[in-house]
Amino acid sequence: MKGKKMKYPLILSSVMLLGSVLAGCSSSKDENASSGSPSSGSASSGSSAAASDKTAGGVDISKEAKLVYYLWGSEGVANKDILAQINKKLKQDINATIEVKYIDWPDVATKYPLLFASGEKFDMSHASPGAPVSYFSLANQGALVDITDMLDKVAPKLKAEIPEQTWAGAKVNGKIYGVPSLYSEFTPTGFAYRSDLLKKYGMEKIGSIADMEKYMDNVLANESYPPINGNANDAFNMYRMLVDTTDMWINAPGISLTELNLVTKSPDDYKHVFHPAFTQEFEDWAVKMRQWADKGYWPKDILSSQVDAGTNFRAANSAGYLTHAQDWIGKYGTDMKAQPESDPYFYTFAEANHKIKRKLGVENSTVISTNSANPERALMAIEKFMTDPEYYNLIQYGLEGRQYVIEDGVKKTPAGFDDKKDGGGFAAWSLRNDKYNLPMDTENPIRSSLYDEWNKVAINDPYMGFSFDPKNVTTEIAAISNVNQQLGMQLMLGKTSKDPKEAVAEYRKQLKAAGIDKVVAEVEKQLANFEKIG
Numbered sequence: 001m002k003g004k005k006m007k008y009p010l011i012l013s014s015v016m017l018l019g020s021v022l023a024g025c026s027s028s029k030d031e032n033a034s035s036g037s038p039s040s041g042s043a044s045s046g047s048s049a050a051a052s053d054k055t056a057g058g059v060d061i062s063k064e065a066k067l068v069y070y071l072w073g074s075e076g077v078a079n080k081d082i083l084a085q086i087n088k089k090l091k092q093d094i095n096a097t098i099e100v101k102y103i104d105w106p107d108v109a110t111k112y113p114l115l116f117a118s119g120e121k122f123d124m125s126h127a128s129p130g131a132p133v134s135y136f137s138l139a140n141q142g143a144l145v146d147i148t149d150m151l152d153k154v155a156p157k158l159k160a161e162i163p164e165q166t167w168a169g170a171k172v173n174g175k176i177y178g179v180p181s182l183y184s185e186f187t188p189t190g191f192a193y194r195s196d197l198l199k200k201y202g203m204e205k206i207g208s209i210a211d212m213e214k215y216m217d218n219v220l221a222n223e224s225y226p227p228i229n230g231n232a233n234d235a236f237n238m239y240r241m242l243v244d245t246t247d248m249w250i251n252a253p254g255i256s257l258t259e260l261n262l263v264t265k266s267p268d269d270y271k272h273v274f275h276p277a278f279t280q281e282f283e284d285w286a287v288k289m290r291q292w293a294d295k296g297y298w299p300k301d302i303l304s305s306q307v308d309a310g311t312n313f314r315a316a317n318s319a320g321y322l323t324h325a326q327d328w329i330g331k332y333g334t335d336m337k338a339q340p341e342s343d344p345y346f347y348t349f350a351e352a353n354h355k356i357k358r359k360l361g362v363e364n365s366t367v368i369s370t371n372s373a374n375p376e377r378a379l380m381a382i383e384k385f386m387t388d389p390e391y392y393n394l395i396q397y398g399l400e401g402r403q404y405v406i407e408d409g410v411k412k413t414p415a416g417f418d419d420k421k422d423g424g425g426f427a428a429w430s431l432r433n434d435k436y437n438l439p440m441d442t443e444n445p446i447r448s449s450l451y452d453e454w455n456k457v458a459i460n461d462p463y464m465g466f467s468f469d470p471k472n473v474t475t476e477i478a479a480i481s482n483v484n485q486q487l488g489m490q491l492m493l494g495k496t497s498k499d500p501k502e503a504v505a506e507y508r509k510q511l512k513a514a515g516i517d518k519v520v521a522e523v524e525k526q527l528a529n530f531e532k533i534g
Contacts, residue, residue: 056093056094056154056380057153057154057155057156057376057380058153058154059153059154059376059377059380061094061095061096061377062095063095064091064095064096064097065094065095065096065097065373065374065377065378066096066097066099067096067097067098067099067123067124067372067374067377067378067381068098068099068101068121068122068123068124069098069099069100069101069122069123069124069125070100070101070102070103070115070122070124070125070126071100071101071102071103071125071126071426071427071428072102072103072104072105072108072112072126072427073102073103073104073105073426073427074102074104074105075100075102075424076423076424076425077420077421077422077423077424078398078399078402078403078421078422078423078424079100079424079425079426081399081402081424082394082398082399082403082424082425082426083098083100085394085399086098086391086394086395089384089390089391089394090381090384093384094377094380094381094384095377096374096377096380096381098381100426101122103115108132109132110132112131112132112133113132113133116133116138116143116369119371120371121369121371121372121373122369122371122372123368123369123372123373123374123375123378124366124367124368124369124372124378124381124382125366125367125369126364126365126366126367126427126428126429126430127144127178127365127366127367127430128362128363128364128365128430129362129363129464129465129467130257130363134467135170135177135178135362135365135367135467136172136465136466136467137467137469138177138367139172139175139177139178140172140173140467142370143369143370144177144178144367144368144369144370145177145367145368145369145370145372145375146175146176146177147176147177147178147179147368147375147379148175148176150375150376150379151176151379153376154376154379154380154383155379155380155382155383157383157387158179158379158382158383158386158387161182161386161387161433161435162179162180162182162361166180166182166360166361166362167180168533169360169361169362169464169465169533170361170362170365171465172465177367178362178365178366178367179365179366179367179379179382179386179430180360180361180362180363180364180365181361181363181364181365181366181429181430181431181432181433182361182386182432182433182434182435183361183364183429183432183433183434183437184358184359184434184451184455185326185359185363185364185451186325186326186356186357186358186359186451186454186458187324187325187326187327187359188244188324188325188348188349188350188351188355188356188357189237189240189241189244189322189323189324189325189348189349189350190322190323190324190325190328190346190347190348190349191206191212191320191321191322191346191347191349192310192313192320192321192322192323192328192335192344192345192346193206193215193319193320193344193345193346193347194313194319194320194339194341194342194343194344195342195343195344195345196341196342196343197215197218197219197222197223197319198215198345200218200222201214201215201218201222203215203218205345205347206345206347207347207351207352208352209241209245211347212347213292215227215319215320216228216292216295216297216319217295219319220295220296220297223319225312225316225317225318225319226296226297226298226299226318226319227297227298227318227319227320228297228298228309228318228319228320228321228322229298229299229307229309229312229313229317229318230298230302230305230307230308230309230312230318230321230322231302231303231305231306231307231308231309232302232303232304232305232489232493233308234298234302234309234322234492234493235488235489235490235492235493236258236259236260236489236492237322237323238289238322238492238493239260239261239488239492240322240349241322241349242276242281242282242285243263243276244349244350244353244355245349245350245352245353246276246281246353247265247266247353248265248266248267248353248355249263249264249265249266249276249355250263250264250266250267250270250355250357250461250462251263251463252264252270252273252463252523253273253463253466253468253523254273254468254470254477254519254520254522254523255275255477255480255481255519256481259480259481259484259488260275260276260277260484260488260492262274262275262519262520262523263275263276264462267459267460267462267532268462270462270463270527270532271524271527271528271530272524273520273523273524273527274520275511275516275520277488277504277507277508277511278508282504283500283501283504286491286492286494286500286501286503286504287500287501289491289492289493289494289500290494290496290500291494292494293493293494293495294494298493302493302495303489303490303493303495308321309321309322310323310331313335313338313339313342313344314334314335314338314339315338316338316339320344325346325348325450328344328346328444329443329444329446329447329450330442330443332344332442332443332444333440333441333442333443334442354457354459355459356454356457356458356459357458357459357460357461358454358455358458358459358460360460360461360464360533362464362465363464364429364430364432365430366382366430366431368382382431385428385431386431386433387433389436392431392433392436393436395426395428395431396425396426396428396431396432396436397411397425398424398425401414402414402417402422403417403422403424403425406438409438409439410438410439410440410441411438411439411440411441412440412441413441460532460533462532463532464532464533465530465532465533466526466527466530466532468523468526469526472522473515473518473519473522475515476514476515476516476518476519477519479513479514479515480511480514480515480516480519482514483507483510483511483514486510487503487506487507487510488507490503491503491504491507
């Protein structure tokens with residue numbers, strides 16, 4: 001593996017096709033800020049050894065390993081100070097140090113795929129089935145180290161820490177190519193709304209589209225701002241509402257989930273996919289969206305607006321915003337600070353139809369590049385970060401007393417914290433572990449009980465482990481994306497120039513011309529021999 005330079009043509013072709021997936025994850029940085037913290041302690045890893053011992057887990061560590069770890073996001077002002085403490089411990093335990101390199105958020109769609117396609121020598125990075133290049137694609141193309149046997153030798157504690165079912169989700173052709181996170185997470189989409197207004201209108205909760213309409217009608221009648229004062233991205237949120245509230249429809253692969261994507265009728269019928277545009281449900285939804293737009297549920301200039309509903313919510317210019325559950329939970333403190341009376345609740349679209357999907361560990365994984373000169377040492381470092389509370393504390397929270405304090409079991413910002421001098425942290429959410437997770441004073445305290453409730457009824461995504469190869473339909477997917485941008489989004493915001501039923505007919509015609517049938521056939525062909533996990 002050492003010095004091996006690899007070429008991955010599919011990775012390069014995927015930059016344009018899959019880059020848009022990040023649009024649906026704009027809150028990733030906030031989610032990382034909501035991750036947990038360990039309590040104080042100093043449990044040692046099973047592969048721990050002082051550098052002077054020369055070996056660890058049967059691996060010669062007499063020569064210092066300088067590891068390169070790629071993370072998404074920008075470098076905080078205090079990151080070097082945090083990393084210095086991490087490296088002090090790594091040098092002592094496994095004779096290694098880490099250099100963190102950053103791919104800033106606006107560059108992830110292009111630079112992340114090129115990281116693997118360029119042959120650059122680095123050791124670790126984040127990977128996910130939903131990244132601009134899928135974890136499964138990277139594994140199939142030989143870009144990632146097979147760690148199956150290595151785990152027993154150099155990271156036995158890590159292997160034991162992660163349940164077999166979680167490891168199973170990370171397997172590709174029976175082999176493990178990444179370390180899945182141990183952080184429980186649910187990200188169903190929904191509507192975050194002001195509970196103070198809800199009570200003002202004599203309502204108890206929003207648990208259906210009809211309730212949501214009643215709430216928004218009350219906002220129009222009583223407030224000076226729109227119910228959803230957002231921007232064009234809400235077109236995709238409206239589409240997610242359609243999918244999540246319709247029967248047992250589940251999102252399917254083939255078209256980016258940040259667009260008007262394909263679906264299947266149920267988790268059990270996952271090998272058959274279709275585009276909702278050709279259903280009566282879609283046409284009825286388009287009519288409803290025109291009604292909502294005409295009522296004024298969102299501003300007339302929503303397609304050109306540069307401000308999202310969440311930002312407007314915090315400025316008291318919107319009665320709610322569409323997002324996913326983890327974003328709502330993580331931004332609760334920010335919402336409350338901006339609007340202390342708002343106490344935002346959340347209407348989860350998929351809940352009524354029992355379609356909330358649990359996120360499997362593989363959806364946030366840490367992988368080792370086949371261009372790594374020290375894959376064993378990289379795996380040792382990953383083990384430290386995920387199984388040793390002191391390491392976990394540093395990588396997730398920074399320096400205690402400077403970046404955070406823990407009071408009554410809750411992580412808080414220290415008195416005297418100055419973001420210009422003390423701000424920092426790493427977007428290392430792939431290394432999270434529930435065992436060391438503590439609630440934050442900035443997140444919604446309902447998280448734990450809500451997740452416990454959802455975990456009892458949640459389902460697994462039937463497509464977890466499946467990686468769609470778009471090479472046979474790249475032209476068609478690009479054409480469909482253009483149709484979605486030109487007409488699909490307008491349908492979802494009631495902004496078409498034609499009657500919505502006529503516009504749906506035109507949308508169907510354009511999808512056919514763009515090659516939707518060919519894409520559906522290709523997806524089903526690739527799904528033919530795929531068996532879902534669990």
